Amino acid sequence: MTLHLQSNSYPPPFRRHSPVPQPQPSYVSGSPARKLDDDSGTDPIPVVDLGSLDQGELREACRGWGLFRLVNHGVPQTLLTMLQEHVGRLFSLPFEAKQQGLFGSPLSYFWGTPALTPSGSALGMGPGQDRINWVEGLNAPLGQLSQLRAHDPLLASFRDLLQEYGAHLGRIATSLFPAMAEDLGLDQEQKDSYLSESTGFVRVYRYPCCPTGSGNNNWGMDVHTDSSVLTILCQDLVGGLEVSREGEWIRVRPIPGTLIVNLGDMMQAISNDEYKSAIHRVRISERHDRISIGYFVFPGEGVVIRSSNYQPFKYSEFRAQVQMDVKMLGFKVGLERFKIKPNSDDNNNNNNNNNNNSKGISSHFQG
Numbered sequence: 386m387t388l389h390l391q392s393n394s395y396p397p398p399f400r401r402h403s404p405v406p407q408p409q410p411s412y413v414s415g416s417p418a419r420k421l422d423d424d425s426g427t428d429p430i431p432v433v434d435l436g437s438l439d440q441g442e443l444r445e446a447c448r449g450w451g452l453f454r455l456v457n458h459g460v461p462q463t464l465l466t467m468l469q470e471h472v473g474r475l476f477s478l479p480f481e482a483k484q485q486g487l488f489g490s491p492l493s494y495f496w497g498t499p500a501l502t503p504s505g506s507a508l509g510m511g512p513g514q515d516r517i518n519w520v521e522g523l524n525a526p527l528g529q530l531s532q533l534r535a536h537d538p539l540l541a542s543f544r545d546l547l548q549e550y551g552a553h554l555g556r557i558a559t560s561l562f563p564a565m566a567e568d569l570g571l572d573q574e575q576k577d578s579y580l581s582e583s584t585g586f587v588r589v590y591r592y593p594c595c596p597t598g599s600g601n602n603n604w605g606m607d608v609h610t611d612s613s614v615l616t617i618l619c620q621d622l623v624g625g626l627e628v629s630r631e632g633e634w635i636r637v638r639p640i641p642g643t644l645i646v647n648l649g650d651m652m653q654a655i656s657n658d659e660y661k662s663a664i665h666r667v668r669i670s671e672r673h674d675r676i677s678i679g680y681f682v683f684p685g686e687g688v689v690i691r692s693s694n695y696q697p698f699k700y701s702e703f704r705a706q707v708q709m710d711v712k713m714l715g716f717k718v719g720l721e722r723f724k725i726k727p728n729s730d731d732n733n734n735n736n737n738n739n740n741n742n743s744k745g746i747s748s749h750f751q752g
């Protein structure tokens with residue numbers, strides 16, 4: 386009975402590939418760690434300690450990687466564990482119920498692609514996008530969570546956990562950003578407006594396992610950059626996140642109790658390309674479903690980003706352009722659309738139609 390229910394929890398294309406699901410690995414730190422993705426226990430990902438922020442380390446990580454591991458972040462381990470377990474329970478509910486709006490506004494359920502419209506529904510696939518991503522998710526705008534009519538205790542406790550988690554992540558983002566702004570020499574107005582806690586949202590994901598893993602060029606999430614200023618990820622022990630560095634794919638190993646911060650496109654633009662928007666992807670596990678929780682934060686509503694490599698633009702314009710590209714071309718062109726190109730008409734005109742040859746690496750986006 387339980388197994389029957391669990392296998393029906395998957396979106397149909399994932400079912401025939403999903404063997405009897407394996408038990409979810411526990412996220413509990415301090416318990417004998419099941420290092421599912423690990424053989425050596427270390428990786429080269431830079432570490433930043435939020436408890437005693439070292440400007441030099443932060444600077445190196447932002448300039449060289451666009452991604453780092455955050456320790457001493459102050460989010461209680463019990464909260465991380467409870468949220469992970471809760472997310473696992475929500476995704477094990479029957480697929481049809483999830484698809485038919487079981488969770489209710491402002492939560493929205495999606496699968497097959499992380500590219501969503503601003504209201505949170507999956508964006509239709511464009512011409513080049515015939516492959517689905519092996520993922521299902523729930524989008525949760527933190528500012529609207531109080532509107533959630535939690536008729537079910539499972540939903541009510543999910544909302545409470547998300548609110549508590551969101552407050553912590555807002556604290557982390559607003560502690561990290563001023564240090565980055567300082568390093569970049571931003572003025573006070575830019576420091577105050579380029580990251581706005583009120584824009585934060587959370588996405589929770591389940592990546593179903595697949596016996597062939599990513600062997601058939603099937604990805605949990607295809608190679609992409611995030612559109613955010615900052616993204617902060619909490620992953621379980623299954624692993625699969627990979628970041629590109631100097632042309633090499635590097636595994637971002639799951640280490641209990643740590644979070645992963647990655648810089649998004651808005652941060653790259655704000656920094657005039659001094660910082661990198663991390664290019665990353667998610668590999669599918671052959672044996673275990675994977676749960677992860679992403680927090681995304683953006684510039685304030687209506688704020689114009691100014692930097693010498695880019696035309697002045699608002700995040701809302703960037704997002705609209707990305708949506709159009711994904712729909713029309715099947716992939717995200719991203720920052721290239723807004724880049725000022727020397728000796729091109731773009732400098733005198735708008736450049737929105739001129740970059741169809743510059744295929745972005747990203748097929749997906751957040752926002």
Ligand SMILES: O=C(O)CCC(=O)C(=O)O
Nearest residue numbers: 611618620626667677679
């Ligand atoms: O699940 C992960 O580890 C990464 C998710 C991700 O890249 C995204 O949501 O943009």
Ligand SMILES: [Fe+2]
Nearest residue numbers: 609610611665
């Ligand atoms: Fe991402």
